Amino acid sequence: MKIIVLMKQVANKDAVLRVSGDEKWIDESNISQQTNESDGYALEEALRMKEAKGEGEVIVCTLGAQTAKTVIKDALARGADRAIHVVADNVNQLSPYQIAKAIADSIREENADLVFTGLQSDDASYGQTGVILAELLGIPHATIVIEVDRASLTDSSLRIKRELESGWYQWFKYNLPALLTIQSGISQIRYASLKGIMAAKKKEIRDVTPSIENFAGAQKIEKVYLPLKLKQTQMLGNGDAKAGAVELVEKLKTEVRVI
Amino acid sequence: MILVFIEHKDCVLNKVSLEAITAAQNIAKDLGLKVSAVLPCDKECELAQTIAQYNLEKVIVVKNDKLAKYTPDGYADAWTEIIKKENPQYVVMSHSYQVRDFAPKVAARLGKEVVGDCIRYKADGGKLVLTRRIFLGKLDADVTVGGDAPYFVTFQSGAFRGDNAEKGSASVETVDVNVGEIRMEVEEPFQEAKASVDLTKSEIIVAVGRGIKSQENIAIAQGLADILGADLAASRPICDSEWLPIDRQIGSSGQTVAPKVYIALGISGAIQHIVGMKNATTIVAINKDSEAPIFDIADYGIVGDLFEAVPVLVEEIKKAKG
Numbered sequence: 001m002k003i004i005v006l007m008k009q010v011a012n013k014d015a016v017l018r019v020s021g022d023e024k025w026i027d028e029s030n031i032s033q034q035t036n037e038s039d040g041y042a043l044e045e046a047l048r049m050k051e052a053k054g055e056g057e058v059i060v061c062t063l064g065a066q067t068a069k070t071v072i073k074d075a076l077a078r079g080a081d082r083a084i085h086v087v088a089d090n091v092n093q094l095s096p097y098q099i100a101k102a103i104a105d106s107i108r109e110e111n112a113d114l115v116f117t118g119l120q121s122d123d124a125s126y127g128q129t130g131v132i133l134a135e136l137l138g139i140p141h142a143t144i145v146i147e148v149d150r151a152s153l154t155d156s157s158l159r160i161k162r163e164l165e166s167g168w169y170q171w172f173k174y175n176l177p178a179l180l181t182i183q184s185g186i187s188q189i190r191y192a193s194l195k196g197i198m199a200a201k202k203k204e205i206r207d208v209t210p211s212i213e214n215f216a217g218a219q220k221i222e223k224v225y226l227p228l229k230l231k232q233t234q235m236l237g238n239g240d241a242k243a244g245a246v247e248l249v250e251k252l253k254t255e256v257r258v259i
Numbered sequence: 260m261i262l263v264f265i266e267h268k269d270c271v272l273n274k275v276s277l278e279a280i281t282a283a284q285n286i287a288k289d290l291g292l293k294v295s296a297v298l299p300c301d302k303e304c305e306l307a308q309t310i311a312q313y314n315l316e317k318v319i320v321v322k323n324d325k326l327a328k329y330t331p332d333g334y335a336d337a338w339t340e341i342i343k344k345e346n347p348q349y350v351v352m353s354h355s356y357q358v359r360d361f362a363p364k365v366a367a368r369l370g371k372e373v374v375g376d377c378i379r380y381k382a383d384g385g386k387l388v389l390t391r392r393i394f395l396g397k398l399d400a401d402v403t404v405g406g407d408a409p410y411f412v413t414f415q416s417g418a419f420r421g422d423n424a425e426k427g428s429a430s431v432e433t434v435d436v437n438v439g440e441i442r443m444e445v446e447e448p449f450q451e452a453k454a455s456v457d458l459t460k461s462e463i464i465v466a467v468g469r470g471i472k473s474q475e476n477i478a479i480a481q482g483l484a485d486i487l488g489a490d491l492a493a494s495r496p497i498c499d500s501e502w503l504p505i506d507r508q509i510g511s512s513g514q515t516v517a518p519k520v521y522i523a524l525g526i527s528g529a530i531q532h533i534v535g536m537k538n539a540t541t542i543v544a545i546n547k548d549s550e551a552p553i554f555d556i557a558d559y560g561i562v563g564d565l566f567e568a569v570p571v572l573v574e575e576i577k578k579a580k581g
Binding site: 011013014016017019026095096097100122123124125126127128131132134135136139140141142143144162163164165166167168169170171172173174175178183184185215216217218219220221222223224225226227228229231232233234235236237239240241242244245246248249251252253256258259 | 330331332335355356357359360361362363364366367368370371372373374375376388391392393394395396397398399400401402403404405406407442443444445446447448449450451462463487495496498499505506511512513514515519520541542543545548550552554555556557558559560561562563564565567568569571572575576579580
């Protein structure tokens with residue numbers, strides 16, 4: 001059984017973001033990067049699938065600049081078997097279709113049984129790379145998968161649970177091969193062990209340079225800016241949390257009237 | 260022509276579709292277009308009559324036996340055919356979990372993309388400039404789409420008001436469509452362990468996010484909730500870590516609430532959380548990061564350490580209550 005996991009490098013969740021000079025993206029210099037959160041869960045689920053089956057191969061695939069090797073090395077240290085790095089600079093200027101097309105061209109010949117991705121990236125948040133990829137590969141997909149019934153796996157099908165809205169869920173049985181986009185929190189993510197980190201050094205990372213085609217229907221970011229404030233926020237305490245708390249209680253008493 | 264998607268389960272409307280109707284009607288006015296609704300079903304759907312009471316050109320029931328239950332394959336085939344037939348300029352949908360599942364597939368099949376999860380638009384020279392939230396709500400991006408129609412746009416829940424959808428009268432027509440192989444089998448949707456806590460009735464909610472740092476610290480928030488007579492709630496990461504049960508979760512995958520007061524402790528305010536609580540009458544945010552998106556919707560904000568602020572809050576409330 002062969003599972004490909006798509007993982008993306010994104011700006012760290014806690015990074016302070018500055019809009020870039022051309023106002024088309026963020027200024028990425030001096031921004032710490034991390035693996036996209038839900039992609040980490042996608043990898044974990046793939047590793048658990050392989051372990052449950054007792055055989056198989058987990059291949060991590062990243063589209064990004066050379067800096068994204070950090071994401072790959074971390075995934076290999078956690079237990080992925082090998083990696084495909086689709087090398088592309090300025091990923092932020094690519095539209096979801098272009099990204100999906102470049103990945104499809106790079107992984108098609110692997111003929112994987114399963115492709116896992118996180119449900120969306122925490123930077124551009126298009127949330128459609130996986131779905132487009134499945135269409136381009138000609139395989140079915142399920143988004144927002146919150147549980148995989150590993151025991152149900154056969155050569156031709158797998159049962160999975162999708163999250164619907166407002167606390168509703170639904171089980172589906174999928175023909176394989178299939179692509180699943182994985183929801184954060186599906187399981188507890190393992191850390192890389194020292195042994196894993198050592199073993200990762202010997203694992204294959206294959207660089208692929210895709211020909212990224214123009215795409216007429218691409219969406220284009222024209223301008224990035226701080227969100228317009230919807231409300232007039234009264235900031236209390238002027239940076240002093242304790243003073244702010246005292247002021248807040250006064251507001252709750254006199255303006256909001258809940259005390 | 261604009262096509263707007265009517266989402267339903269067993270002919271019961273998902274009300275976010277009314278928001279999509281409002282959005283489509285607004286865009287239609289700005290661009291001089293007409294709106295028709297598309298409703299996939301396996302029969303002469305009774306819901307079509309309800310939708311026909313809105314100001315629309317027509318309600319198209321897209322019919323095939325395989326459309327009795329939602330599947331991405333079935334909906335993608337049905338939508339592809341109706342788009343080719345109707346040749347719309349725009350396809351407008353609410354950014355629901357179901358739409359996220361099938362809309363990009365339809366668009367890709369037609370050589371297009373979806374501009375997804377938009378919060379507003381403006382019409383500029385006959386085309387739309389759409390605004391999306393990026394970086395977990397920290398920044399906004401104005402986006403345009405290239406190429407030829409149709410253009411696919413989905414709007415975030417709450418971006419438009421469903422009760423603003425204009426009433427009128429539309430004709431209803433049924434179009435039989437072809438649906439190919441369905442590569443997935445569906446089971447019945449279900450609700451997991453029916454929420455024992457109904458936060459939708461709460462007057463005051465104290466909610467905790469990642470900033471609470473550990474399960475032990477939940478007690479600090481509980482202390483504040485107790486003295487205010489409030490219910491305790493949380494953002495998704497807290498429930499994922501099982502520090503609080505899932506029936507305390509607020510947001511798109513949890514409960515949607517509108518209490519009198521919502522106190523967000525250490526919650527940055529990712530979109531998925533905000534859609535669940537932005538209709539609270541008064542929002543209080545305490546967060547160390549002055550740029551946290553939660554402050555954009557807060558009425559009162561304290562930039563600082565919640566572990567300093569909350570004990571003082573509790574003491575002061577005690578005093579105030581005498």
